[in-house]
Amino acid sequence: MADGAGRGTPRGRELGAMIRMLASVTDSAEAEMAIGAGAGIIDLKNPALGALGALPLERIRDILAQVAGRRPVSATIGDLPPDARLTDRAIRATAATGVDYVKVGFFTDAHVRDCLPSIAAAASSCSIVAVMFADRGPDPTRLADFAAAGCVGIMLDTAEKSGKGLLHHMTIAVLQDFVSGARDLGLLTGLAGSLRLEDIPQLRTLRPDYLGFRGALCQADRRVAGLDTERLRAVHAAVQANEA
Ligand SMILES: O=C[C@H](O)COP(=O)(O)O
Numbered sequence: 064m065a066d067g068a069g070r071g072t073p074r075g076r077e078l079g080a081m082i083r084m085l086a087s088v089t090d091s092a093e094a095e096m097a098i099g100a101g102a103g104i105i106d107l108k109n110p111a112l113g114a115l116g117a118l119p120l121e122r123i124r125d126i127l128a129q130v131a132g133r134r135p136v137s138a139t140i141g142d143l144p145p146d147a148r149l150t151d152r153a154i155r156a157t158a159a160t161g162v163d164y165v166k167v168g169f170f171t172d173a174h175v176r177d178c179l180p181s182i183a184a185a186a187s188s189c190s191i192v193a194v195m196f197a198d199r200g201p202d203p204t205r206l207a208d209f210a211a212a213g214c215v216g217i218m219l220d221t222a223e224k225s226g227k228g229l230l231h232h233m234t235i236a237v238l239q240d241f242v243s244g245a246r247d248l249g250l251l252t253g254l255a256g257s258l259r260l261e262d263i264p265q266l267r268t269l270r271p272d273y274l275g276f277r278g279a280l281c282q283a284d285r286r287v288a289g290l291d292t293e294r295l296r297a298v299h300a301a302v303q304a305n306e307a
Pocket residue numbers: 085087106108220221224255256257258275276277278279286
């Protein structure tokens with residue numbers, strides 16, 4: 064497979080040392096735009112339904128067919144309540160589409176406590192990236208729990224999309240500890256949360272595996288608007304600056 068983890072075999076830290084742009088897309092046309100602009104990971108999401116709004120499974124299958132193995136593909140399971148059975152069912156249904164990574168949001172610590180056991184069961188058969196939220200007081204000591212449960216990656220995002228991004232909620236020093244701690248555990252690391260073009264140089268110094276975007280790639284920074292080719296290219300250029 065070109066440019067990343069092979070379908071069916073993605074595990075933690077296989078994406079390599081280069082920082083990649085993760086682009087959240089809603090359909091096949093947007094996936095094509097993101098690939099054309101150099102996105103390293105195609106993330107399937109419905110931003111109109113929340114931070115991790117899910118796309119219908121049929122749409123996920125259509126986009127996978129369009130991407131056709133050219134990039135690793137992740138998909139979210141939705142902003143679900145902390146219900147272990149619901150979470151497990153959503154993970155398995157999403158994984159069955161054939162995506163490389165299933166992104167699962169943990170909005171509170173109680174959410175982690177209640178749903179982590181179901182993650183451990185599902186993680187033996189698919190690659191799960193756990194998502195914690197910078198604006199919901201994520202507990203960094205949970206990183207080891209996610210690794211022990213078999214997650215292949217961990218991502219920080221923001222639950223609220225009203226303008227205050229990741230760097231409003233966390234200092235660079237705290238983010239550095241997060242990235243280093245996750246890397247030491249062998250987890251892929253991703254940073255997102257209303258990131259803007261001007262945030263990228265600072266965040267690149269942390270060397271996460273990927274930086275994730277939706278709003279900054281869209282017309283007028285509106286994450287529910289369509290992707291904009293010029294913005295895609297500008298963000299990709301900034302993420303890839305000085306990369307070998
Ligand atoms: O996974 C990354 C997210 O889609 C980022 O969305 P955002 O840039 O609108 O916060």
